[in-house]
Amino acid sequence: xxKYLCMTGCMxxxxxxxxxxxxxHRIFATLYGVINxxxxxxxxAGATVTLSPxxxxxxxxxxxxxxxxxxxxxxxxxxxxxxxxxxxxxxxTAVAAEKTEANIPLSKSN
Numbered sequence: 379x380x381k382y383l384c385m386t387g388c389m390x391x392x393x394x395x396x397x398x399x400x401x402x403h404r405i406f407a408t409l410y411g412v413i414n415x416x417x418x419x420x421x422x423a424g425a426t427v428t429l430s431p432x433x434x435x436x437x438x439x440x441x442x443x444x445x446x447x448x449x450x451x452x453x454x455x456x457x458x459x460x461x462x463x464x465x466x467x468x469x470x471t472a473v474a475a476e477k478t479e480a481n482i483p484l485s486k487s488n
Contacts, residue, residue, distance in 0.1 A: 409446045410444065425438040425459065425484065451473055
């Protein structure tokens with residue numbers, strides 16, 4: 379009887395640990411940064427920050443900050459747009475299990 383219970387317990391443990399999908403073991407990357415005025419250095423709030431590939435979009439906060447979390451490790455292009463400023467792009471590589479900083483200055487339009 380003890381042998382039967384031990385084998386059953388081992389089988390249950392094996393089933394629990396082998397039931398994890400590949401996605402549950404993936405480690406993601408994070409890209410973050412500050413959008414600032416190229417001339418003054420002041421943060422630019424309300425800028426549209428778009429990530430490509432993926433098409434994720436967000437708006438910079440009052441402190442000019444943005445963050446994209448849970449990203450696949452790969453190369454991305456960050457595009458920043460705001461009325462009154464020229465569009466700016468920056469290419470960065472997101473590294474698994476790391477936070478990569480990508481500060482982006484915006485120059486005022488003429």
